[in-house]
Amino acid sequence: xxxxxxxxxxxxxxxxxTGRKEFNPKKERPGIEHYISEAGKAVLExxxxxxKVDEVVMxxxxxxxxxxxxxxxxxxxxxxxxxxxxxxxxxxxxxxxGGIAMVTSFKFLMSGxxxxxxxxxxxxxxxxxxxxxxxxxxxxxxxKDRKAGxxxxxxxxxxxxxxxxxxxxxxxxxxxxxxxxxxxxxxxARLCPTAxxxxxxxxxxEKAAMREPNPKVFVENLTxxxxxxxxxxxxxxxxxxxxxxxxxxxxKKDAVEVVGFGHAEEDITKPPVDPVRLTTTEAAxxxxxxxxxxxxxxxxxxxxxxxxxVAGILAVETLGLAEPxxxxxxxxxxxxxxxxxxxxxxxxGLIGWGHPVGATGVHQxxxxxxxxTGKAGDAQIEIKPERPYGMTINMGGDDKSVVxxxxxxxx
Amino acid sequence: MNYDERLSNVSIxxxxxxxxxxxxxxxxxxxxxxSLRKENADKVFILxxxxxSDKALNGLINYVRVQTRKIAEKKxxxxxxxxxxxxxxINNGEIIDAYINRVLQVIRxxxxxxxxxxxxxxxxxxxxxxxxxxxxxxxxxxxxxxSPWFFTNTSSVPIFYLDKEAELKGRxxxxxxxxxxxxxxxxxxxxxxxxxxxIVEFAEQYAKRLxxxxxxxxxxxxxxxxxxxxRDALYGIKxxxxxxxxxxxxxxxxxxxxxxxDFMIRPMGIFQLIDYVGIxxxxxxxxxxxxxxxxxxxxxxxxxxxxxxxILGGQNSDGSQKDGFFKYEKGRISSVLNPKTGEYVxxxxxxxxxxxxxxxxxxxxxxxxxxxxxxxxxxxxxxxFTNLNKMDSLGARLAKAYLRNSEAIGKLLVxxxxxxxxKDVNDVMxxxxxxAYGPINDYIDLEEN
Numbered sequence: 001x002x003x004x005x006x007x008x009x010x011x012x013x014x015x016x017x018t019g020r021k022e023f024n025p026k027k028e029r030p031g032i033e034h035y036i037s038e039a040g041k042a043v044l045e046x047x048x049x050x051x052k053v054d055e056v057v058m059x060x061x062x063x064x065x066x067x068x069x070x071x072x073x074x075x076x077x078x079x080x081x082x083x084x085x086x087x088x089x090x091x092x093x094x095x096x097x098g099g100i101a102m103v104t105s106f107k108f109l110m111s112g113x114x115x116x117x118x119x120x121x122x123x124x125x126x127x128x129x130x131x132x133x134x135x136x137x138x139x140x141x142x143x144k145d146r147k148a149g150x151x152x153x154x155x156x157x158x159x160x161x162x163x164x165x166x167x168x169x170x171x172x173x174x175x176x177x178x179x180x181x182x183x184x185x186x187x188x189a190r191l192c193p194t195a196x197x198x199x200x201x202x203x204x205x206e207k208a209a210m211r212e213p214n215p216k217v218f219v220e221n222l223t224x225x226x227x228x229x230x231x232x233x234x235x236x237x238x239x240x241x242x243x244x245x246x247x248x249x250x251x252k253k254d255a256v257e258v259v260g261f262g263h264a265e266e267d268i269t270k271p272p273v274d275p276v277r278l279t280t281t282e283a284a285x286x287x288x289x290x291x292x293x294x295x296x297x298x299x300x301x302x303x304x305x306x307x308x309x310v311a312g313i314l315a316v317e318t319l320g321l322a323e324p325x326x327x328x329x330x331x332x333x334x335x336x337x338x339x340x341x342x343x344x345x346x347x348x349g350l351i352g353w354g355h356p357v358g359a360t361g362v363h364q365x366x367x368x369x370x371x372x373t374g375k376a377g378d379a380q381i382e383i384k385p386e387r388p389y390g391m392t393i394n395m396g397g398d399d400k401s402v403v404x405x406x407x408x409x410x411x
Numbered sequence: 412m413n414y415d416e417r418l419s420n421v422s423i424x425x426x427x428x429x430x431x432x433x434x435x436x437x438x439x440x441x442x443x444x445x446s447l448r449k450e451n452a453d454k455v456f457i458l459x460x461x462x463x464s465d466k467a468l469n470g471l472i473n474y475v476r477v478q479t480r481k482i483a484e485k486k487x488x489x490x491x492x493x494x495x496x497x498x499x500x501i502n503n504g505e506i507i508d509a510y511i512n513r514v515l516q517v518i519r520x521x522x523x524x525x526x527x528x529x530x531x532x533x534x535x536x537x538x539x540x541x542x543x544x545x546x547x548x549x550x551x552x553x554x555x556x557x558s559p560w561f562f563t564n565t566s567s568v569p570i571f572y573l574d575k576e577a578e579l580k581g582r583x584x585x586x587x588x589x590x591x592x593x594x595x596x597x598x599x600x601x602x603x604x605x606x607x608x609x610i611v612e613f614a615e616q617y618a619k620r621l622x623x624x625x626x627x628x629x630x631x632x633x634x635x636x637x638x639x640x641x642r643d644a645l646y647g648i649k650x651x652x653x654x655x656x657x658x659x660x661x662x663x664x665x666x667x668x669x670x671x672x673d674f675m676i677r678p679m680g681i682f683q684l685i686d687y688v689g690i691x692x693x694x695x696x697x698x699x700x701x702x703x704x705x706x707x708x709x710x711x712x713x714x715x716x717x718x719x720x721x722i723l724g725g726q727n728s729d730g731s732q733k734d735g736f737f738k739y740e741k742g743r744i745s746s747v748l749n750p751k752t753g754e755y756v757x758x759x760x761x762x763x764x765x766x767x768x769x770x771x772x773x774x775x776x777x778x779x780x781x782x783x784x785x786x787x788x789x790x791x792x793x794x795x796f797t798n799l800n801k802m803d804s805l806g807a808r809l810a811k812a813y814l815r816n817s818e819a820i821g822k823l824l825v826x827x828x829x830x831x832x833x834k835d836v837n838d839v840m841x842x843x844x845x846x847a848y849g850p851i852n853d854y855i856d857l858e859e860n
Contacts, residue, residue, distance in 0.1 A: 131487050146501050150488075151491050215488070216489070
């Protein structure tokens with residue numbers, strides 16, 4: 001790292017959508033303005049006001065499609081009038097937008113032009129029914145693949161991956177792993193008041209998740225419980241240099257330090273190299289670990305991109321936590337649960353906390369910041385001194401735009 | 412003529428009515444799907460929507476458009492498959508729009524009954540007036556060279572009667588949808604002794620394609636559904652009349668409505684259901700059924716009086732409820748009729764009094780809305796009714812008597828050979844009336860205690 005970079009003052013709105021008691025599809029809901037303001041103001045308050053901020057980096061996947069809104073940087077000064085005439089940048093990489101907002105912030109800081117950046121991600125997806133939302137979401141894939149794709153495009157893509165996994169390693173075996181992944185996600189979400197599944201009261205989660213898929217109404221190999229949620233939310237966090245920490249009067253114990261990151265892009269016009277591998281994720285993780293000079297043995301907790309249970313299992317294998325084909329077993333045996341060998345997605349991840357597309361990468365950073373600084377409330381896990389690092393993996397499209405970041409508590 | 416050909420030209424009589432428009436919606440969707448099959452590429456599918464009101468026909472297309480969108484959204488996986496060879500349709504939204512257009516393309520709204528002369532199938536959903544039905548059937552049959560098949564949505568008129576009067580020689584079947592047809596799963600299928608077997612075969616296939624649950628009823632006026640409902644309603648009316656001296660008339664109506672809805676865990680109280688169906692419709696149906704009944708008088712002076720006063724119930728074209736035994740605001744009962752004066756009493760002024768007279772609901776009560784979502788309901792219903800059995804409040808006594816009477820009606824229908832089995836009676840009430848349990852059950856002690 002060219003310069004030390006810190007994260008502090010994170011904030012998540014609730015993730016609104018099916019599952020939350022407040023959610024009523026028939027009633028009007030807050031728009032993007034609400035989410036941007038809430039998350040932005042909460043961060044500014046924690047760092048002593050908007051005049052401390054040099055610029056804003058915003059991530060959003062597709063407000064054009066969901067909300068008829070482009071020119072996103074213009075929303076930064078709406079948060080606080082002291083942000084008027086400051087610089088703001090919108091980045092986009094589908095579901096990986098938030099991760100790209102993080103690395104863009106890092107690079108802007110390293111350029112020396114800024115010392116304090118607010119990274120803010122948001123998405124408001126419940127503006128339309130899921131069947132039309134699927135069209136907007138499908139733009140995260142290659143447009144020319146859409147015609148042949150499934151009505152629910154990405155569930156279709158990952159159902160295909162799941163199908164190959166089933167064939168190679170066994171359907172029942174794999175689905176048991178998926179079901180455990182789902183259970184972990186919901187159990188963790190129940191500990192986090194902003195999570196979309198916070199109100200979930202299902203008794204036997206694994207049994208619910210083992211229900212047979214129905215390809216007539218959904219996809220071949222996955223049920224809706226294998227999928228992340230349709231969510232409205234925003235997440236924001238302050239990203240700063242050493243200088244920035246001083247300016248904002250932030251105690252280092254309340255911050256995490258970035259020790260490595262990797263951003264990898266793959267050709268969107270090409271199908272996956274291997275349906276049971278996440279090769280772009282592999283590349284991004286490798287870059288981050290190399291930059292940090294660490295191995296997976298140093299990582300204490302991970303925020304993984306489980307847009308689908310199968311993506312979670314494949315991530316476990318990609319990270320080398322389990323051999324190819326053994327990911328489902330690794331998960332099934334509880335190794336990724338909050339009290340397991342390597343807790344993953346401690347506030348529910350995309351399936352449990354929610355997946356407000358463009359916000360997800362920022363939400364992951366907020367969660368790791370909370371866990372490493374002891375601010376995770378009921379969801380707090382124990383960070384063991386021998387594995388003090390936290391990792392985020394944020395994936396856009398079908399393993400196309402991937403960002404991995406590794407953090408540790410600042411000293 | 413195969414199934415597809417048979418459905419290539421259909422007319423619906425009374426297409427803009429409450430039942431007709433639902434039948435139109437389902438049939439138009441079925442015809443559109445058939446028209447999209449490769450082998451039918453050259454065929455023209457025509458669905459005449461015939462009604463007497465320009466205004467109602469005007470709103471009909473919009474109804475079909477809105478409802479078809481909902482149907483299309485649900486079957487998007489199938490639609491993408493159907494349209495897979497059309498390179499211009501890529502997004503779900505585009506495919507759904509194309510499908511809606513196809514459905515609308517099939518429909519031809521008209522006031523001219525002559526349009527039906529070219530049809531292979533005539534769906535009849537006009538008023539429950541036997542003479543009107545016979546007149547229309549005769550006119551169409553005499554002017555048609557197609558020997559059309561007649562599907563009547565009558566809920567009460569015997570099929571053999573319509574067959575004989577219109578001289579159709581077995582080309583008629585009872586195909587009774589429940590309201591609203593697009594949502595209710597049940598179809599009562601009624602063949603007379605003369606109905607042609609090929610019509611029955613077609614009707615079964617058509618019902619299956621529409622994903623309907625078929626219960627065959629014997630050809631006896633009122634069939635199973637109204638056979639139960641009309642007697643059940645008459646009992647409720649008589650109970651209210653009986654209680655009116657003691658409680659006051661509006662209070663008695665509200666009390667019986669509450670007992671049937673809350674104590675008995677039904678989707679609606681009996682008076683709300685009469686309003687929903689229509690006071691005029693209930694009166695008509697009773698008058699159609701009554702001549703066929705021995706040792707029974709299925710008739711209510713009270714309904715006649717309200718009919719005279721033009722208090723009719725039923726719904727406005729936007730689906731809102733007209734005034735009947737109750738007035739409604741936003742779908743909720745706001746005031747209650749005093750049949751003696753024709754005036755309405757604000758529900759707030761009598762509700763507490765009625766509730767305290769009826770007494771508490773039995774322990775373990777679960778509202779209908781919740782219980783209907785429980786698949787294995789018996790385990791919650793049984794303890795609930797056991798508690799009800801032990802109680803002696805006015806509400807509990809009325810509910811027990813009502814339940815006993817409802818069961819007796821069910822058994823009578825089997826005894827009279829209207830229904831082929833007790834299960835058929837229960838199936839009709841469960842699927843056509845959305846009851847949470849069949850009327851024939853062992854929840855309530857048969858002996859009066």
